[in-house]
Amino acid sequence: MPHSDYTLLHAIAGGILIGLGSLLAAFGSGKLPGISGMFSRVLRPVAGDALWRLVFFAGLLAGAGLMIAFNEPAAIYRPLRSLPVVAVAGILVGFGTRLGGGCTSGHGVCGLGLGSRAALVATVTFMAGGIATVYLLHHTGLAKLVR
Amino acid sequence: MKPRLLVQLLAGALFGAGLAISGMLDPARVIGFLDLAGDWDPALIGVMGGAVVTFGGGMLLRRRMAGGRGWFGRSLPCAMEMRIDRRLFIGALVFGAGWGLSGFCPGPGLANLAALRAEALVFAPAMAVGMLLARTGFGVDRE
Numbered sequence: 361m362p363h364s365d366y367t368l369l370h371a372i373a374g375g376i377l378i379g380l381g382s383l384l385a386a387f388g389s390g391k392l393p394g395i396s397g398m399f400s401r402v403l404r405p406v407a408g409d410a411l412w413r414l415v416f417f418a419g420l421l422a423g424a425g426l427m428i429a430f431n432e433p434a435a436i437y438r439p440l441r442s443l444p445v446v447a448v449a450g451i452l453v454g455f456g457t458r459l460g461g462g463c464t465s466g467h468g469v470c471g472l473g474l475g476s477r478a479a480l481v482a483t484v485t486f487m488a489g490g491i492a493t494v495y496l497l498h499h500t501g502l503a504k505l506v507r
Numbered sequence: 508m509k510p511r512l513l514v515q516l517l518a519g520a521l522f523g524a525g526l527a528i529s530g531m532l533d534p535a536r537v538i539g540f541l542d543l544a545g546d547w548d549p550a551l552i553g554v555m556g557g558a559v560v561t562f563g564g565g566m567l568l569r570r571r572m573a574g575g576r577g578w579f580g581r582s583l584p585c586a587m588e589m590r591i592d593r594r595l596f597i598g599a600l601v602f603g604a605g606w607g608l609s610g611f612c613p614g615p616g617l618a619n620l621a622a623l624r625a626e627a628l629v630f631a632p633a634m635a636v637g638m639l640l641a642r643t644g645f646g647v648d649r650e
Contacts, residue, residue, distance in 0.1 A: 366530055371550040374529020375557020381522030382558070383565040388514035390581030395613040400638045412515045415508075417617065419519025425621035426520075427527035434527035437619075438535035439626045441609055450616065450630040452605030454637020457613060459645065460598025461589050464612040465522075467599075468555060473563030474586035481591050482599040487541075489603020494541040497607070 366433040381423075382469055385416060392474075394466020396457035460486070511579050526618045529554040534610025534626070541607050605637075 385393035389412055398413045427434040441449070457463040460482055462471060467486070471479020496502045508516070530536045530550060539548035569583060577583045589595065606612050611619070611630050619627035 366536075366550075368550055368553050371529050371553030372557040374525040374527070374531065375554040375559075376561045377521050377525025377528065378554070379525075379558040379561025379565065381518045381520070381525060382562045383569075384514055384518035384521065386562075386566070386584055387569065387577045388511060388518065388579060388581070390577050390584055392584040392587065393518070395617065396638075399613060399617065399634070400642075403635055403638060404642075412512060415512045416515040416519040416522075419516040419521075420523035420526075420614075420618055421519075421621040422516075423520030423523030423525075424527045424532065424618035425523075427524045428532070428622050431528060433530070434524075434532070435622075436530065436533045436536070437622070437624060438533055439610075439624070440534050440538055441626075443625060443629045446609050446611070446626045446629045447633045449605040449609030449611065450633025451637040451640070452601050452608065453611065453613060453616065453630075454605075454634035454639075455641045456598045456600070456602030456605060456637070458598070458638050458641035460595050460600075460602055461587070463602060463614070464555075464606075465558075465614055469558045469562055470584075471587060473559045473561075474566060475563070476586035476589070478587060478589035478591050478595060482589075482595055485596055485599035486603035486606065489600040490541040490607035491543055491603075493604045493607030494538055495544055498542055499544050 366436060370433050378465070378469060379473070382465065382473075386470070388412070392466060392470045394462045394470055396454075396463035397461075397466050400454075400458060456486075514578065522614070523618050523621070525558070526614050529557075531612075531615045532619050534615075537610040537612075537615070538607070 382393050402413050467479040467482040526532055540551040575582045616627055616630040616634055620631055
C-alpha cells in the first residue's frame with residue numbers, strides 16, 4: 361500500500377480545492393454550502409430550490425471518483441470499524457449536525473472562514489467530541505465495543 | 508446544462524476531489540487526527556487550514572471587488588447568526604461522537620459512495636435517518 365506517498369502537501373492542496381468548491385457553490389447559490397445542510401435539504405426538497413444541490417452532489421461523487429481512480433494517495437482507504445458501528449455513527453452524525461446546525465464544512469470551513477463565533481464554538485465542540493470518543497475507544501476498556 | 512447548475516457541478520467536483528486528495532476519505536487518517544493520545548496525525552490541520560483560508564479569503568476578495576453580489580443575480584451569503592445555546596453544544600458533541608466513532612463526517616461519508624465502499628453505503632442512509640429523526644422528533648432544522 362502506497363501510504364507513504366501521502367504528504368502534508370496533499371492535505372493542503374485538498375483543503376484549497378475544498379475551499380474553492382465551497383466558494384463556487386456560495387457565489388452561484390447565494391447560500392452557505394455546508395454539506396450536512398445541503399444534504400438535509402435534498403432529503404426534503406422544496407420546488408425550485410432542490411436541483412442545484414443534487415447537481416452539487418453529483419459533482420461531489422464525480423470529483424471524488426475521478427481522484428480515487430487516478431491518484432494513488434487519494435485512493436488510500438482503511439476502514440477501522442464494523443458496519444453496525446458505522447450505522448450507529450451515521451445516525452449520530454445526521455442527528456448531531458442538524459441539532460448543531462452544521463458539520464465540518466458548514467461550521468468548520470464556511471463559518472470559520474467568515475469569522476462566525478457560533479461556528480468557532482461548534483467546531484471546537486465537535487472536535488472535542490471526536491477526540492474524546494476516539495480516546496475512549498482506543499485508550500480505555502471500551503475498545504472491545506467497536507471491534 | 509444551465510450555467511447556474513454547471514457552476515454547482517464544478518463546485519461539487521472540486522469539493523469531492525479535494526476531499527479525496529486531502530485524505531479525508533480515509534477513516535484511519537481522520538481517526539488518527541482525532542487520536543491525540545495515540546500516534547497523532549496532524550495532517551488534517553492542513554486540510555482545514557487550506558480550506559478556511561481559501562474560502563474566507565475568497566469571500567473577502569469578492570466582497571471587496573463586487574460588494575455583496577454573487578453570481579446570477581444572487582447576493583453573497585453572510586455568516587450564520589446562529590445562537591450559541593445548548594442545542595448547538597449538544598448537537599456538535601453528538602456529531603463529534605459519531606465522527607470519532609466512524610471516521611466519517613458528512614462530506615466523506617457521501618463522497619465514498621463514488622467508490623461504492625460498504626461503509627459509505629451504510630453511513631449515508633443512516634445519516635439521513637439521523638437527520639429525519641432530528642427533524643420529526645425535535646423539530647430541528649437550522650440553516
